[in-house]
Amino acid sequence: QPGRIKVELMTTRPVSTLLEVLDERGFRMTRQRRILLELLENASGHVNAKDLLRLAQQRDPSINRATVYRTLSLLKGEGLIDELDLLHLDGEEHFYERRRPQDHLHIGCVGCGRILEMETNLVDRLNTEVQVTTGFRPDSIRVEVRALCPECQKRQ
Amino acid sequence: QPGRIKVELMTTRPVSTLLEVLDERGFRMTRQRRILLELLENASGHVNAKDLLRLAQQRDPSINRATVYRTLSLLKGEGLIDELDLLHLDGEEHFYERRRPQDHLHIGCVGCGRILEMETNLVDRLNTEVQVTTGFRPDSIRVEVRALCPECQKRQ
DNA sequence: TTAAGTGCAAATATTTTGCTGTCAC
DNA sequence: GTGACAGCAAAATATTTGCACTTAA
Numbered sequence: 001q002p003g004r005i006k007v008e009l010m011t012t013r014p015v016s017t018l019l020e021v022l023d024e025r026g027f028r029m030t031r032q033r034r035i036l037l038e039l040l041e042n043a044s045g046h047v048n049a050k051d052l053l054r055l056a057q058q059r060d061p062s063i064n065r066a067t068v069y070r071t072l073s074l075l076k077g078e079g080l081i082d083e084l085d086l087l088h089l090d091g092e093e094h095f096y097e098r099r100r101p102q103d104h105l106h107i108g109c110v111g112c113g114r115i116l117e118m119e120t121n122l123v124d125r126l127n128t129e130v131q132v133t134t135g136f137r138p139d140s141i142r143v144e145v146r147a148l149c150p151e152c153q154k155r156q
Numbered sequence: 157q158p159g160r161i162k163v164e165l166m167t168t169r170p171v172s173t174l175l176e177v178l179d180e181r182g183f184r185m186t187r188q189r190r191i192l193l194e195l196l197e198n199a200s201g202h203v204n205a206k207d208l209l210r211l212a213q214q215r216d217p218s219i220n221r222a223t224v225y226r227t228l229s230l231l232k233g234e235g236l237i238d239e240l241d242l243l244h245l246d247g248e249e250h251f252y253e254r255r256r257p258q259d260h261l262h263i264g265c266v267g268c269g270r271i272l273e274m275e276t277n278l279v280d281r282l283n284t285e286v287q288v289t290t291g292f293r294p295d296s297i298r299v300e301v302r303a304l305c306p307e308c309q310k311r312q
Numbered sequence: 313t314t315a316a317g318t319g320c321a322a323a324t325a326t327t328t329t330g331c332t333g334t335c336a337c
Numbered sequence: 338g339t340g341a342c343a344g345c346a347a348a349a350t351a352t353t354t355g356c357a358c359t360t361a362a
Contacts, residue, residue, distance in 0.1 A: 028316060028361050064319045085241050107292050120285055126278050134272055136263050136303035143299050147292035184336050184341060220344045
């Protein structure tokens with residue numbers, strides 16, 4: 001069956017919260033981490049470090065940039081979030097999203113910068129093919145498509 | 157048929173050189189561009205800006221960093237090279253490669269940093285599925301896999 | 313109590329830009 | 338000759354780090 005379009009809405013959520021997982025793994029639950037984890041959990045789609053900092057500071061103005069980066073680094077290292085570039089359509093910063101059971105791909109419109117997500121089993125099949133063909137054991141996969149959205153196609 | 161492994165060797169080369177294409181399109185052929193284009197053409201695999209600058213300066217020490225970035229930007233804009241992140245296994249810099257007719261994916265080993273290429277028609281099928289499912293018209297696609305190579309698997 | 317975590321400021325890394333001078337066409 | 342391009346240095350952007358202080362466990 002064909003992939004379904006997912007826009008800024010996640011359906012296949014992990015069962016435990018980031019907080020629960022980090023807690024289980026023995027990391028300290030600081031005030032700052034609670035805020036950042038909750039924001040990441042509920043962020044619609046993808047956040048960059050700058051926005052995450054801004055959002056966090058709305059709840060606690062003392063939260064520092066370094067803490068944001070250190071938390072993101074921790075979560076990356078624990079395999080709980082993935083770092084995306086989203087094709088650097090606008091600047092060089094990274095975006096972060098909660099890792100989900102179902103792999104998906106990101107499509108960025110070079111015209112308007114809109115980002116779309118799409119779930120398709122082709123991504124899982126890529127994983128399998130990599131494993132079988134090369135012997136490399138995939139950990140995570142990132143698929144990013146530069147494209148032109150229907151609206152921008154008309155506009156051209 | 158299964159994808160074939162390609163390591164640091166390109167088989168499906170474009171017919172015209174970068175120089176020929178830029179010349180046709182009316183860009184000026186400066187001494188600096190000739191050097192950079194030739195290096196990009198013959199670079200085995202992927203180059204980053206720093207290495208490209210270093211290599212270029214071996215032929216002409218006066219070549220400047222800004223010229224390298226401006227040339228890369230030009231080639232990107234003309235759709236002649238693609239910019240890769242190779243999963244930022246080591247630092248934040250970008251890598252560049254000549255765009256080829258056959259799409260392929262990049263697999264990076266998180267253990268040793270080795271980068272492998274693999275050609276598979278699944279990438280082309282992804283392009284098709286994106287177009288059909290979302291209406292977005294793909295321009296280029298980037299597939300990057302974090303993985304563990306066979307040697308690093310044993311070592312663990 | 314104490315080691316993990318935070319804030320701060322400065323450092324690092326990579327890429328971009330304004331300006332002036334040069335060269336391909 | 339002239340506008341596209343190059344060199345230079347400084348700026349911009351994004352992220353990381355050393356160190357002293359704070360706090361969760």
